[in-house]
Amino acid sequence: MGSSPPPGREATRVRRLLGAAAFPALFLGLVLGMAELPEFGDPASPASTHVSPRFIEDAAAETGAANMVTAVLADYRGYDTLGETAVIFAAGLGCLVILAAAGGRPNLPAAGMSHPFGSVILDAATRILVPVVLLFAVYVLIHGHISPGGGFQGGVLFGSGLIMMRLVWGPAREGGGRHPDVPAFGPSLRGSLILACAGILGYAGIGLAAMAFGGEFLNYGTLPLGSDPAHVRELATLGIEAAVFLTVAGTVGVLFDTISIGMRENGVPIGSGRGPGE
Amino acid sequence: MVAATLTEGIAVLLLAAGLFFILAAVIGILRLPDFFTRLHAMGKCDTAGLSLSLLGLALLADDPAVTVKLVLVLALVALANPTATHALARAASRAGVKVWRPGEPAGER
Numbered sequence: 001m002g003s004s005p006p007p008g009r010e011a012t013r014v015r016r017l018l019g020a021a022a023f024p025a026l027f028l029g030l031v032l033g034m035a036e037l038p039e040f041g042d043p044a045s046p047a048s049t050h051v052s053p054r055f056i057e058d059a060a061a062e063t064g065a066a067n068m069v070t071a072v073l074a075d076y077r078g079y080d081t082l083g084e085t086a087v088i089f090a091a092g093l094g095c096l097v098i099l100a101a102a103g104g105r106p107n108l109p110a111a112g113m114s115h116p117f118g119s120v121i122l123d124a125a126t127r128i129l130v131p132v133v134l135l136f137a138v139y140v141l142i143h144g145h146i147s148p149g150g151g152f153q154g155g156v157l158f159g160s161g162l163i164m165m166r167l168v169w170g171p172a173r174e175g176g177g178r179h180p181d182v183p184a185f186g187p188s189l190r191g192s193l194i195l196a197c198a199g200i201l202g203y204a205g206i207g208l209a210a211m212a213f214g215g216e217f218l219n220y221g222t223l224p225l226g227s228d229p230a231h232v233r234e235l236a237t238l239g240i241e242a243a244v245f246l247t248v249a250g251t252v253g254v255l256f257d258t259i260s261i262g263m264r265e266n267g268v269p270i271g272s273g274r275g276p277g278e
Numbered sequence: 279m280v281a282a283t284l285t286e287g288i289a290v291l292l293l294a295a296g297l298f299f300i301l302a303a304v305i306g307i308l309r310l311p312d313f314f315t316r317l318h319a320m321g322k323c324d325t326a327g328l329s330l331s332l333l334g335l336a337l338l339a340d341d342p343a344v345t346v347k348l349v350l351v352l353a354l355v356a357l358a359n360p361t362a363t364h365a366l367a368r369a370a371s372r373a374g375v376k377v378w379r380p381g382e383p384a385g386e387r
Contacts, residue, residue: 119368125361132354 064234092251151244159252196250296331321363
């Protein structure tokens with residue numbers, strides 16, 4: 001995107017004509033396809049008569065996940081969830097490209113808030129709250145097997161904990177550490193990006209590993225993690241959820257840092273002013 | 279039986295006290311003149327009201343695990359709520375939100 005030289009007038013016209021021709025064709029195809037779909041919520045549709053009962057009856061025994069949503073999300077429809085995770089990752093990248101690089105200063109190490117916003121009260125409370133938030137995020141991730149939760153929710157919580165540190169303690173310095181009194185912890189913008197990449201690569205990697213051991217892509221049953229297939233699937237599902245967790249948490253960090261750069265460059269003071277009585 | 283009734287009585291008293299403080303917070307948000315006074319009503323009364331209600335519910339819970347979880351939520355609220363109020367007030371003060379003085383008309387809602 002944007003790397004090719006600007007096309008000539010003729011090329012632009014051809015492109016517009018192609019777009020104008022493709023749009024109605026695609027639209028018509030989608031409308032025709034929709035007419036063939038079963039009625040919304042139809043109890044006689046194939047999804048209601050074949051797919052749902054199968055999930056309800058066999059999910060716990062086949063996947064080892066008591067939470068059926070997790071079984072469907074991370075196992076039966078793992079391919080779908082890989083796409084969703086990629087969309088979240090792409091959203092983070094899009095934000096980075098538009099807000100950070102478009103400003104002409106894609107200076108990754110210096111990104112984020114310019115000054116800490118913290119006060120003594122905020123600093124003390126954050127020191128207690130951040131570890132609790134981060135730990136609870138991991139709890140939500142692991143608990144996704146038996147209750148509502150999982151990688152997406154846990155990842156957002158983890159990212160919120162990172163944002164809290166940014167808000168109170170300011171930007172991560174390249175050498176680690178953000179405030180003289182505060183121990184170095186939490187990724188920089190570059191670190192958040194690496195986290196997000198590691199998540200999506202880990203997800204696809206688990207799928208490829210299943211192929212390497214003779215199964216289909218993302219069909220975890222073949223992984224050599226034990227003799228009980230349901231237990232193997234349970235472990236692989238946890239791996240998938242952890243990968244989603246990393247991507248979501250990293251993307252949340254990327255979003256916060258790029259948005260705060262955008263605000264800083266537009267002259268919105270972020271934690272830079274001095275209030276009365278200070 | 280007597281002990282159970284006593285526990286229930288204390289729980290009901292705590293819940294009633296909690297509801298009183300939440301009501302006070304609601305009235306404060308609606309009636310006080312500017313951002314800082316409204317924040318003051320919300321920060322103090324919400325924390326007190328929620329804490330008392332949670333204590334009452336913790337007494338009523340049958341399952342000890344639920345009691346422990348409610349007490350943990352209570353600790354989180356008691357820490358996070360005043361901190362958030364402080365952060366909001368600090369941000370507003372830095373952004374130059376005007377402080378209401380007696381005799382002036384009420385600020386924007």
